[in-house]
Amino acid sequence: MAExxxxxxxxxxxxxxxxxxxxxxxxxxxxxxLEIAEGMIVRALEWIGQGxxxxxxxxxxxxxxxxxxxxxxxxxxxxxxPDRKNQPPIAIATLEDYHLLxxxxxxxxxxxxxxxxxxxxxxxxxxxVRQTVEDRLQVLLISALMLPSALHVRNxxxxxxxACPGVKVVVGGAPFLFDSMLWREVGAHAMxxxxxxxxxxxxxITGGAR
Amino acid sequence: xxxTAMTSLQRVLTTLGHNEPDRVPLFLLSxxxxxxxxxxxxxxxxxxxxxVAEGQIWLRAKYGHDCLYSFFYAPVEIEAWGGEVxxxxxxxxxxxxxxxxxxxxxxxxxxxEIEKIPCLAKVLRTTEMMKARVGDDCPIIGVVMSPFxxxxxxxxFDRYLDLMAERPEHFARLMQVNEAFCAAWANAQLxxxxxxxxxxxxxxxxxxxxxxxxxxxxxxxxxxxxxxxxGPTATHLASGRALAILGDIAQTGTAAVGVSALEDLTKxxxxxxxxxxxxxxxxxxxxxxxxxxxxxxxxxxxITQAGPGGGFILSDNHGEIPWQVPDEVLFAIxxxxxxxxxxxxxxxxxxxx
Numbered sequence: 001m002a003e004x005x006x007x008x009x010x011x012x013x014x015x016x017x018x019x020x021x022x023x024x025x026x027x028x029x030x031x032x033x034l035e036i037a038e039g040m041i042v043r044a045l046e047w048i049g050q051g052x053x054x055x056x057x058x059x060x061x062x063x064x065x066x067x068x069x070x071x072x073x074x075x076x077x078x079x080x081x082p083d084r085k086n087q088p089p090i091a092i093a094t095l096e097d098y099h100l101l102x103x104x105x106x107x108x109x110x111x112x113x114x115x116x117x118x119x120x121x122x123x124x125x126x127x128x129v130r131q132t133v134e135d136r137l138q139v140l141l142i143s144a145l146m147l148p149s150a151l152h153v154r155n156x157x158x159x160x161x162x163a164c165p166g167v168k169v170v171v172g173g174a175p176f177l178f179d180s181m182l183w184r185e186v187g188a189h190a191m192x193x194x195x196x197x198x199x200x201x202x203x204x205i206t207g208g209a210r
Numbered sequence: 211x212x213x214t215a216m217t218s219l220q221r222v223l224t225t226l227g228h229n230e231p232d233r234v235p236l237f238l239l240s241x242x243x244x245x246x247x248x249x250x251x252x253x254x255x256x257x258x259x260x261x262v263a264e265g266q267i268w269l270r271a272k273y274g275h276d277c278l279y280s281f282f283y284a285p286v287e288i289e290a291w292g293g294e295v296x297x298x299x300x301x302x303x304x305x306x307x308x309x310x311x312x313x314x315x316x317x318x319x320x321x322x323e324i325e326k327i328p329c330l331a332k333v334l335r336t337t338e339m340m341k342a343r344v345g346d347d348c349p350i351i352g353v354v355m356s357p358f359x360x361x362x363x364x365x366x367f368d369r370y371l372d373l374m375a376e377r378p379e380h381f382a383r384l385m386q387v388n389e390a391f392c393a394a395w396a397n398a399q400l401x402x403x404x405x406x407x408x409x410x411x412x413x414x415x416x417x418x419x420x421x422x423x424x425x426x427x428x429x430x431x432x433x434x435x436x437x438x439x440x441g442p443t444a445t446h447l448a449s450g451r452a453l454a455i456l457g458d459i460a461q462t463g464t465a466a467v468g469v470s471a472l473e474d475l476t477k478x479x480x481x482x483x484x485x486x487x488x489x490x491x492x493x494x495x496x497x498x499x500x501x502x503x504x505x506x507x508x509x510x511x512x513i514t515q516a517g518p519g520g521g522f523i524l525s526d527n528h529g530e531i532p533w534q535v536p537d538e539v540l541f542a543i544x545x546x547x548x549x550x551x552x553x554x555x556x557x558x559x560x561x562x563x
Contacts (some may be wrong), residue, residue, distance in 0.1 A: 015375055055451050055472070058420045060371050098296065098304040101367035147495055147532045148301035174449070178471065178495035 009044045012065035013057065024072050033077040037114035041069045042199055045109050049196025062195060063105050069112030077114060088138035088206045093120035093128055095152040099145035102173050102195075106143060109195040115202070117141075125152055129159045132167055139202055142171045142188075150175035150182060157187035168205045170198070218276035218348040219405070225520040226442070226465055226487050234517050234551030235276040237351070237489065237525040238540060241283060241302060242533045244269055252533075253297040256282055259335035266336075267343055273544040276523075278344060280337045280404060281353035281530075282329075287395070288363045289329045290322045301533050310365035313373055313380045321391035324398045334402040341403025351444075352404030353529075354396045356411035357388030357435055358428040374427070385431055393438035400441040407443045409436065409464065410529065415450025417470070424455055432462040444468065444489055449528045453477060460485040471496075471527040475515040476558055479522075487521045492543070494526035498534045502542045509546035517555040524551065 005027075011019035027036055048065050051057030090110070094103050100122065107119050120131055132140050140160075144150040153171055160167050172192040176183050183191035190201045216224065216232045224231035244265020245255035255261045266278045285295045285305035294306030310316060324330050333352075340350050355363075361370040361384055373381050396407045412418060414428030436443050445459055446468030452459065453473050460482075467486045469478050471493035482488050492508060500508070509524065516522040524547055531540070550556075 055416065055454075058416055058418055058423075060374075060419045060423070063368065063371055064375060096298070098306065099367070101371075104368050146301055146304070147498075147534060148298065151300075151534070175495050178449070178493055179498075181499075182495070 004043050004047050005040055008040060009047055012044060012048065012068055013061050015061075015064050015068070017068050017071075020068050021072060024076075028076060033073070033081075034114050036076060037073060037112070041073065042113045042196070045069060045112065046196040046200075049109075049194035052194050059101075059105075063101065063108075066105050066108030066112060066195065070108040073112045073114065079111075079116065087115060088202070089118075089135055090115065090139045090141065090202065091118040091120050091131070091135060091137055092141040092143065093123045093131075094143050094145075095122075095128065095149045095156065096124055097122065097144055097146050097149035100143075102145060103141075103143040106141060106172065106192075106195040106198050110198055110202075113199045115199065125156045125159060128156055129163050132160060133164045137164070137167050138206055139168050139170060141198065142169060144171065144173040144175055147175045151186060153186040153188055170201055170205070172198070217346075219346055221276055222349050222523065225522060228484050228487070228519060228521040230518075230520045230553040233553060234513050234547060234555065235523045236544060236547045236551070237277045237279075237523050238269065238273055238275040238531065238543070239277075239279050239281075239351075239525055239529050240269060240531040240535075240540070241279065241281055243531070243535075243537075243540070246533075247272070252299060252301075252303070256297075256303070259332045259339060262336045263339035263343070266340060270348065273540055274548070275544060276348065278340045278348055278350045279353075280333060280340060280350055280399065281408070282333055282336075284355060284410070285363055286329050286333060287355050287360060287391075290324075290327045290395075291364065292322075293363070302530060305363040308364055308366040308369070310361075310369075313365075313369075313377055316380045316384045316387075319384070319387045321387050321394065324394050330395065330398070334398060337399055337402035337404050349405035350403055351406055351408055352396065352399035352402075353408045353410060354392050354399075356409055356414070356428070356432065357385050357392045358431045359411050359413040360388050360392070362413065374423075389431065389435045389438070392435050396439040396441070396443075400439070404441070406441060406465075407439055408468070408529065409439075409443050409445045410448055411445055412448040412450050414445075414455070414459075415447040415452060415470075416454045417447075417450035417472075421454045421458075425458060429455075429458050429462065432459075432464070436463040444487070446489065446529045448530075449494075453481060456481040456486065466523065468525070468529055469527065475512055479516045479518075482521065483519065484521070487523060488516050489523045489525050490516075491527040492525065494528045494531050494535070497526065497539055498532060498536070500539050500542070502538070505539055505542035506546040506549070509543055510550040511558075513547070513551050514556045515558040517551065517553075518557055 168189040171188040221231040288305040293309040444466035445464040469490040
């Protein structure tokens, strides 16, 4: 596994876009875009995510780091580039939850890691089921801040079992952090404790597809 | 133990003075359970000032806790600015689409005039009704969103973080307008009969922004705003971590701090002793499925960790108990507080969980 580039992490945590861009440009000569994504960006964002779980890094830093990395990756590997497409169909949504920052962070972090995914925005359970079937998703990520929204995942999972049996539902957000048993209670297939865990979870539950 | 039971207000004032009252005060900060008691939907419950006053008084009679909570829902302030509020059947109302869609709007923003805004007038009427019913026996806790945290609903969380990082002049202007509104709204509630104001400031938590950024932003804003509020205040970080900034919070002029279930209450107590009263820190999300035995053990643990010497009010860690928490758990919390919260309480480490 690649070493963490501490200088890159420092640049992200201090929101220093220029330094982050310079460090990535220096690395891009020797590595492919996907190698940069997996070896440098994902590792840095994982470190930052673990820091957030410990309480050493703030959510604003997680968000801005994801945004910076997403922008840098878009330059290296534009949206729709062939390398981004070798992966299962993925989407992210909130369920009747008007708090969208968590979803935005996960979206940025995954895109920064070289994934392409659809952002469904805020949806009802009915809409999420319909869209999942239509897009033949393999992974549906649900971000929640409100407890009632987290509890709606139970209904979503039940509905998807018959409508789209292969899809995996991955959840994350405050209710799942405050109650570590909640994700199992609502029938989710996995739970991420921070945005940076999303890539690893997707790879694990799809058998390493990428 | 004192031989005569104190009133709720005496109990709370004693603990705020960092002395031991007759027992640990309990705040069951539920905004929604009153609707269940009155057999109303959440939307209908909040439609009338009388409902909320009646609901709160009913809840206090039922559980015997130590405050009335005149808080309706966080986006009541957004409604006041002309924003949208979205009700749901199983949880607190949310704010809808942010009403600041372009940072340039901030330059022309003016704070709403409290008296002319029906939703705020309704909260004030509720406060007046509560005061008429309980007089000086029980504290009435009013709520404001901090000027620093309100923009999450005014413009959206991501765009607010972008603004803070990239548009310092617009950020300063927004804080100026929000500070004026926050102080006016708090003072109107105090005039209506609120005993103290809970200053909700989740964005200041180290969970959301780094402590050094807090010291340059939320801290200075709180210091200025709390100085303009003409009554006692408690700062609440709404489940966010507090430990790294407790020393700073103590300097903002606030009397108490709402702390997270994610942090060690013993460490919090050590940092707050004699400076800040602790409000917390029962896990409101887990609470939904606690058994009676778990509830008793968790209440007892919190009391032994933070109760000695006073300076502690037992409550949930978010400032809002979820609608899904059953009555049995609330009864068990109240009962365990009466059983284990009588002073002198056991010190932490003198019993197992």
